[in-house]
Amino acid sequence: MKYSKIKALLESEKGGIAVATRGWVRTFRNKQFIALNDGSTIHNIQCVVDFENTPEATLKRITTSAALDIQGTLVESQGSGQKYEIQVTKLEILGDSDAEKYPIQLRNRPSLEFLRENAHLRVRTNTFSAVMRVRSVLAYAVHKYFNEKGFFYFNAPIITGSDAEGAGEMFRVSALPFDGTPRTEDGKVNFKEDFFGRETNLTVSGQLEAETYAMALGQVYT
Structure with a gap:
């Protein structure tokens, strides 16, 4: 059976169909209701x-x-908050999570x-999930805007x-040890023994590279 994303199942136009999906458990209530997310x-x-016909183990x-791997029937939800739910006919646990050790209890x-x-x-x-979804949409919007304006990324x-x-x-980037840092004869750090063979740092601007690329490609962004 083809597996469906949970988003597609929630947006389905009809119920009463056999479905299969996979995801991880957000909550499990009353030995019956699983909130599943993928x-x-x-x-x-x-x-x-x-639960009456599911082994206690x-x-x-x-x-x-x-x-979990879930297979069942997509039906109209009896509760509020969502249009559909899955009546489970087959459940397989793909990976266990120790409830005593898992640190995030929602x-x-x-x-x-x-x-x-x-x-x-x-x-x-939900907090970080929402933040990353917004970041993804904004990043796509930036790329889409510049692409439509003829800029090269x-x-x-x-x-x-x-x-x-x-x-x-x-902010310096170095593979040299803090203790026993190699020195030159005049006491300065010997960056020739470093990974890049010279002093290097994290960049604070892409300006210089952008100027170079602009002279070859015209409109650029980074």
Whole structure:
């Protein structure tokens, strides 16, 4: 069976059809109602499990962030908040998530400071998920605008040996050790022994490269 994105299922024009989807558990209530998400939309789809005919051992494994393969029938939702839900006929757990160790429990509304300490998981919260979706749309809008105006996009170097005409404080990039840094005879850091063979920094401006590209391509942006 072809797998469908949750966004497509929620926007479906008809119910009563067999569907299959995959995602991870946001919440699991009353051993029956799974809120499933796959990243295609910020909204979850409710999957209703026949808990009376599902092994207890399987139900215990349906925890926050567990990855599931769901097959069932797309039907009109009995509750409010969404048009459709899935009546589950087959459920397979693709990946377990230890409920005692998984740090982000959505019902507890974790603080932003806590999420900074768990950056690899924070995009699974509504706050960061929404932020990244907005960023994606805005980035696309910028590229679309300049493309329609005849501009060429290029990637200015992130690491540079220039200070962009003194544009600001530079952040040094170095592979040299802090302890025992190699020195020249006059006591200065010997950058010839560094990765790039010279002093390098994070760039603060793509101006110099943009001027070079503009002289060859005309209208450019970065």
